[in-house]
Amino acid sequence: MNSLEEVEDFVRNGHRHYLPHLSIDPVIFGYHDQQLKILLLNWKGLNGWGLPGGFIQRREPLSQAAHRILQERTGLENVFLQQFHTFGDSPYRLQERNPREFFEKYGVDMGEDNWLFERTLSVGYFALVDYSKVNVRTDFFTQNYQWCDVKEIPSLLFDHNEAVDKALATLRLQIYHQPIGYKLLPEKFTLPEIHTLYETILGKELDPRNFAKKLVALGLIKKLAEQRAIGPHRSPYLYQFEKETYEDALKQGIVHTY
Amino acid sequence: MNSLEEVEDFVRNGHRHYLPHLSIDPVIFGYHDQQLKILLLNWKGLNGWGLPGGFIQRREPLSQAAHRILQERTGLENVFLQQFHTFGDSPYRLQERNPREFFEKYGVDMGEDNWLFERTLSVGYFALVDYSKVNVRTDFFTQNYQWCDVKEIPSLLFDHNEAVDKALATLRLQIYHQPIGYKLLPEKFTLPEIHTLYETILGKELDPRNFAKKLVALGLIKKLAEQRAIGPHRSPYLYQFEKETYEDALKQGIVHTY
DNA sequence: TCAAAAGTGTTAAGAATACACCCATGC
DNA sequence: GCATGGGTGTATTCTTAACACTTTTGA
CATH class of the missing domain: 1.10.10.10 (Winged helix-like DNA-binding domain superfamily/Winged helix DNA-binding domain)
Known part of the structure; x- marks a missing residue:
């Protein structure tokens, strides 16, 4: 989704391809060089950092959607990816959204009842990848990204800080119950x-x-x-x-x- | 929702009050007399047993919706209630639904693009209650219920067996991390x-x-x-x-x- | 006095913790 | 030979697991 045409099509016709009211905002933990980072994107119109995100196609299994979104952003397949919580309580998840200003910046006419304005809950997944193997792909809305150390997460857009905190807590609890590292270390x-x-x-x-x-x-x-x-x-x-x-x-x- | 009028209103206008594509189907564990049971409802038109369910109001926090649905079914408030997984992978969660036959049995005219036909993911919560304190409330769609021992769960409608299994596994893991029992035992x-x-x-x-x-x-x-x-x-x-x-x-x- | 259920203590094995020194390598 | 990082063992404490008999009560 890089050209204005693609964006306009997404805004106007996305509701035919994607389920409204639901998104997947993966917390992508990247490990490399003894550092644990997460992938943050700079959303241009909102002037802030947030998680990547994507929508679920109408006939697509939920977990497959998560893998697809991850693949689109990072090029990685076969990734350790795990659902950890569904977010629908924070004020941001309650209101109908108002991305109007955001889109108006790009000259896209959205109309009053566009599907993207509606209240959207988020199914949280986290992934664990080697970030040196990742080619982050930005798009029309997100032209900057950073791998941000988990110890230095800034204030994020929406309820994304809550998602990051919960993902990290889940990962840390998990490590006592399941092994990790297979995909993060070289074979030997x-x-x-x-x-x-x-x-x-x-x-x-x-x-x-x-x-x-x-x-x-x-x-x-x-x-x-x-x-x-x-x-x-x-x-x-x-x-x-x-x-x-x-x-x-x-x-x-x-x-x-x- | 007991009269035909209420049902018709729900079918025709529910999409104005509730989010489409999402439901909450709580697994209600009831403990009493040294037995652990779950609440199952007999869905009349479908002729089978399944979990209770409900929808999220458009402006209602997700966890509040879960508590409300539980309260509507059991009369209980202040219950131990926990989100454990969001289901969107099983074949039943992929297709647009076809409850047409079901509703046609009750003489409700639904039209072609009714909101209830659409693909619906389910946010799974489980609750732990003392079932001797519960007054189960049935409605138009569900006039029978049973408290079914967890060792004897029959084949359930939709993907509800998966939900029950996962809820039970989560509860059993949880018990090693958090105390339970406060609400299930008398004070002394x-x-x-x-x-x-x-x-x-x-x-x-x-x-x-x-x-x-x-x-x-x-x-x-x-x-x-x-x-x-x-x-x-x-x-x-x-x-x-x-x-x-x-x-x-x-x-x-x-x-x-x- | 009997049947039923409650109460209780010890030991052995295993797991977690704490801790410090020697070894190998390339410059 | 030295600086750097890698490798290893043991003792102590704590936790878990296994196990069986005695006490209380009311009928």
Whole structure:
């Protein structure tokens, strides 16, 4: 949706293709270089940062819509993506919207009862990706983006701060029940790498000895014979996820701490 | 909604009051006499059992809608009610609905593009109530109801089995993170009572000694000096919830097992 | 005195925590 | 040889799990 024509078509005819009253605003967590960030877009007409978003096609399964929207924004497929809450309580989710000014800036005539003005609830999904592999695609409405560290989230548009907070809380609770990291680390990784990943996501320090013991005891990772040269330091061993144990844990859940 | 006039008004004008495409179908867990049941309604025209349901008013916060729908069905207020998932993937949630036959049975002329025919996603909430305190209110569409033991759930209409399964799984996971029981037991209760409650919800046996130790160690309940006479058996002591600890645990969460 | 249900304590195993030193590497 | 980061083990504490007999009560 980059040209004015496409936008006009979306505004006028979108209600034929998409369900009104519902959107999906994914919280995309990106991990790279020991940092956990989320993808924010600058919505031009609103002059503020917010989550990406999209609508559900009329005949499209909900979870497929979430994957599609993610794919359109990041180019990524096969992503860890999880529904965590549906938002419909905040004042912004109560009122009929007033994006009129917003659209008028672009000279699109919307009429009085355009579908985009109606009250819209949001189904919240979060994704966990390696942000160095992402090609963010902006469009007519969003020409800037940033990967913003989770420790420095600014005040966001709408109720998006609430969504980010809840997504992060869910992710942090989840990590005690399900393994993560498969898609965020290279196939072979070092203990310090996965250690930092967990520390970064949980936002707190984890004892490296206990952490390694735990992951090995759970059978989630196994040590390989190979090492990696990392310059003027001792070479760390490489590890791999134990795929079977990992997927079992994903499905059945585990209860423990780190 | 008991008379034909009300129904006709709902069918023809409901879209002015309610959001289309979205419903709330609460899974109402009722506990009483050491049994965990859910409320099922018999939808007359569909000849099958399903969950109660309702729509969201256009200007009504989502969680308030859930409470209202529950209140309308059960008369209960101030209930433990929790959102657990939004359903939009099953075949039933994909198609435009075809309740035409259903309504035609009642002689309501709906027209071709009635709002009730459209695809409808469902925001799932579950509630936990004492079913002996419930006055189920049926209406024009639902004149029978039953409290059905969770171990004997029949095949339900639409995707409601999926909703029940997921609600139960969520409740069982939740019980390891948050206390429950405040609204399900009398103010003063015995250890066997709360013990059975937890066993019933989890669907498995819990060692009575360890269980009692745990609840007391967590500071959730305290022993009173009083006992209750229960006939030709030893009189059990009464306990009370420690309100402060209980509410802290509700808000902040706990991680443990039973 | 009997039947039914309640109450209670200890031990062993496992898990979590805390903690500090040596090792390997490249410059 | 030195700076940097990686690797590893043990002791303590706490938590969980397993387990069986005695007490109370009213009939």
